[in-house]
Amino acid sequence: MTQLAGADALAALDPVFAQLAVGAGENLWGLTHLTMREKAFVCLTSDLCHPHLDLPLTMHVQMALANGVEPEAIRELYRHLAPYVGYPVVVSAFQRLRELGLPGHRTPIPSRRCR
Secondary structure (H helix, E strand, O other): OOOOOOHHHHHHHOHHHHHHHHHHHHHHHOOOOOOHHHHHHHHHHHHHHOOOOOHHHHHHHHHHHHOOOOHHHHHHHHHHHHHHHOHHHHHHHHHHHHHOOOOOOOOOOOOOOOO
């Protein structure tokens, strides 16, 4: 199995905890009813629900990208979550994505008419 994203960073913090976390991750990621993309979205969503915008978000973004999730899909997920987790959390998450070097917004902004 491929090493989980961030395993080395966890081991540097606490090797025993890292072993527990990596073992749990390997078991969870080995389940078959969700696709790797769906599992990535679950992890990215959980980061904003708590919010965990430091090492956990970094690990989950790296993992999502490694599993074929496009940066714009992560941005769209965060936009969708904003009303549920709070706009300030999503602003912080977008700042974190920029710090991680993800490319900026690339899809056209839909035009809206006010009536």
